[in-house]
Amino acid sequence: MTVTLSDTARQYIALFEDETGATAHDCVVLGDEDDDEKRVIFVVKPGEMGQAIGPGGKNVQSVEDQLGADVELVEDANTAATFVANALAPAEVHHVTISENNDTVAYAEVEQADTGVAIGTGGRNIETAKLLVERHFDVDDIQLT
Incomplete structure (x- = not known):
């Protein structure tokens, strides 16, 4: 991309x-x-x-x-999954699954205690991660699990 x-x-x-x-x-x-x-x-x-x-x-x-x-x-990373985990740092991300149906969605399994860190104040962190992963890997959305 x-x-x-x-x-x-x-x-x-x-x-x-x-x-x-x-x-x-x-x-x-x-x-x-x-x-x-x-x-x-x-x-x-x-x-x-x-x-x-x-x-x-x-x-x-x-x-x-x-x-x-x-x-x-x-x-930066070579794969979308690794890039998503890096973009959500410092939240502890255990696993990222990329699902390609109508839209490409990254499902990130985040340590429960770090969910707030991954989202950020007013959604700032998750929105930044979405913007970057869309620019670099054509992933349409990130969902935290």
Whole structure:
């Protein structure tokens, strides 16, 4: 699946990679410049999450300061199931099943205590995960079980 990046997203990826030394495969900007809730989500190459975060969160904090936004990181994956689990982190996901009927739906089995974490305040986390998995794997929905 081809991911289309805006000019702003390309600029943010360049800044992210310069600051962290990690590779970003995607960048999604939610909110605008004047929005107090502006978030930037980077999809990081597998195995480079530690490098992206940096010691004590130093690298990601530097990117946040420069962008004036909250930065969230999701580790990329080769399969839709693994990507869904990564997108729902830090919630503990035990298993993901992809069902392809009329729509493609990912059923994620989440630790009961982590259901709130997976959903997030106002559904923020689950909606972000849905957006990313649709961009990368053509999955239409995520359902928590």
